[in-house]
Amino acid sequence: MSRKIITLSLVFAMLLVVTFSLTIGAQEVTLKFLHRWTQEPDSTFFEEVVANYEAQNPNINIDMEVVANDPFKEKIKIILGTENAPDVFFTWPGEFTNRFIRAGQVMDITSYMEDGWGDTLIDSVVEPFKYEGKIYGAPYRLDAKVFVYNTKIFEDVGVEEPKNFSEFITVLDKIKNAGYTPIAFGNMFPWAVSHYMGQLNAYSVPYDVYMEDLNPAEGDFAHPGYLMALEKYEELTPYFNENANAIRHDEARVSLFNGEAAMMYLEIIEIPTIEQQAPEEFKNNYDVFVMPPIEGAAGDQTALIGYPEGFVVSANTEHPEEAIAFLKYLTGKEVGRKEAQDLLFVNGVKNVVSEGEIPDSVYNTTQLVLKTERLVNWFDSSLHAEIWSVTGSELQKLTDGVATPEEVLENMREIAEEVRAQF
Amino acid sequence: MYKKNITPYLFIIPALLFILIFVYIPIVENFYFSFYRMNSYAPGKTFLGLDNYIDIFQNEIFYTAIINNTWYAVISLIFQVGLGLILAITLESKLLGKERKFFRTVYFLPSVIAIAAVGLMFYYIYNPNLGLLNAIINLFTESNFNYAWLGKPNTAIFAVIAMSQWQFTGYIMILLIVAIQKIPEELYEVAEIEGATSIQKAIYVTIPQIKEMILVTSVITVIGAFKLFTEIFVTTRGGPYDTTQVLGTFMYKTAFFYDKMGYAAAIAVIIFFITFTTSVIQIRLANRGED
């Protein structure tokens, strides 16, 4: 009797140990994942990506959260201040991310990149994720800004893609006289104007000088090229639709789609939106050109505005290995193929898609990015937060014609000086 | 006996703990924060002394905000308290019969809707191309008016203020109506015997009798004007170019856009002093009324 009990309890104990160690072995790891795509088809895409990953890795559980684009810029700061900060999160490379790196919030993934991972990625789009020589993130999709124009309107007015900035103004003038809105523009949130400025600054200011000025500890924006960039922007303002500061970017885009406006400065990642949402009439009649270069300006006339977007791993994650693995997957070939098919986006993996697999419009604009030797960052995410807050408002004033380029630059230099004093 | 002594405290402790932990300690801590440079995502902080305050008083946006809060207070006094009073007296006058109940209900209705919902509603009403307001103007003038009410610095703050008048005039009106209903009927009878017109009755009987409530509603309105946040946040977010910033949104922006939490805390201290003194004035006034 007692032997039976002993055997039974032994067996029971062993079972316990086995189940216990099994549970340990298969212990579920929950990763918190934050991105900014609230709309279809992107939101479904991420749900599927996460589901696929969880299916392939049964011990990983991904807890996904989403914050819409504009509020994301505030929310991310609030979230990173908490202990339940996400393990893997979306970010824009450049100063937007650099401040989090300085605050010790982002994990240095250089060693993982050097371990073969980096070889699979396109160097020029990993570059933006570097800070002081170390790599902090991986690209999710390539991007650049181009003018998307309505070829029918161009034919109708009798103009062609401008080759340089003064030609551009002539073209805009003709379009305006023909009764069209030359450029659709929604600048309620001033990131929209920051894209113009990023490109114009790159054309007007020597690259090294520009890069130095973007460093909040040193930047003084003393180079005369900045004034030139602002003046060039001012030259464009008469050709925008009315109330540019009162409407959102996607509200303005409607007038491009329905043929009221001749062109709009769009990110190439919006081309899929054209393919998905624009009326046939527009879809069959559009083309792109980059911001026409400025003759005789001091900057690099081959530079193209367009930083990739990507994901980083939190420095405070409790599961660094698992988080890195998920980041690799998220920015890797498998997801990249799916991304190209479902969303028409191209990620940073070498040769992830070839010609013919995706619409030509997407493929060709992506080639623009890959051929460019010098990508420059969006002006807003490359500036220190405080400098950008002031500059963004100033640029809205310039858009409305209530401030001059000189005033904008003066205020910008002033705030840059204040910020410098904090370092 | 011992039990008897401890009971009152047992009843009080939960409430006291809540108030201390979630109201007093944070507010005191906020004063402390206001002397530092810190942000929401990095751990460290630097002592700055009064620098944040000095910076605030040199910041143009701060003055824009104060002016906007003041505009909000003044216009709200005129419409919510002034027009609200006229409506209250009219609805309570003998001129109206049962229909007064209908008007009362209708006018009060907007105030029960969440502010965020009203704000978004007006965000669309003011939209330059597809909003109700321009559509109506175009209907009457047969023009193609596409003014951006919320997008132009001249009108944006007033458009938001107008929205609040739409929402809260009826609310203040109801408060005044309740006060009017408490006035003894005899006072009016006496006035009538002396041959007073309805306007005279309003000036010499109604208004003096509800003086306290008029003061109270005025103070509520003023405090509300300096606590403003949601209305601005859901319509203009302080734009275009910071012309519609109020203290509340300016605080939010400095904390989560500029990454200057200490600076934002200093703005909060200023909000504290403004609302606190106004409230103290209210209590003083209310007490005087009771004497």
Place this chain on the structure above:
Amino acid sequence: MKYNSHNKSNYYLKKALTIFILLIFTVIVLYPMYWVVISSLKTNNEFLSAPLGFPNKLMFENYLSAWNKGFSRYFFNSILINIVSVVLTVSIGAACAYSLARFNFKGKTIIFYLILAGLLLSPQVAVLPLFKLLVRLRLYNTYWALILPYVGFNLPFSIFLMRSYFLSIPREIEESAYIDGCNTFTTFIKIILPISKPIIASAAIVTSRFFWNEFLFALIFIEDSSKYTIPIGLSHFRDSLSTDYTTMLAGITIAALPMIILFLVMQKQFIKGLTAGSVKG
């Protein structure tokens, strides 16, 4: 009083004029609401092409789509947070108010003034430290992150409101209860609370109106969209739906409707609660 015919026609003229003016205000109040509701029943194209037009076919699908795109969740959250906050505020507040109204004890005056001064403090002033506190307590991004501060900020008012009511209850009622063998606690539960229903209802209505409207705390203390309350959900909706206007307008209508219905059904209690709230708040 002699009314001659001139006076009488004068009276009717005045009345007609007054009602006419009042009707203009009625239109100003109601027409924007009507516009939102009618627009929410259009297709997006109808809305874009004719903002004032009437829909060809009533698109109730917009409501379904708003509901499915997260509104059901926001609704549930708002109601849950509201109920828990109201119950906590009213029960904790009633106990405190009762003690302040009935007992003499050491420190009573100080405590009373401490609570009273709480009336004067604006939530905006506490929001940044509260955020840090909630993070430390690991309550950030939970329902409690809203409920606890909400209760804290609304207790002073409800205590004040209920205390003055309890003071007006004659002591004899409780004394007979003590004779029947009740202790302080059971007297409070069985005798005081039942006869204080009207004031409890007032406190509940005023505080729940605050919770239903609250924006700043909900904006900062909650991150997860599945925990958004209606005001934040609405604002999030606009940012994420962008040009899907009619679904957005349906969302606004869904957000506004419950309070409007509640008000129309319970007008009397509503107004009573709000006026009680204003005098003391």
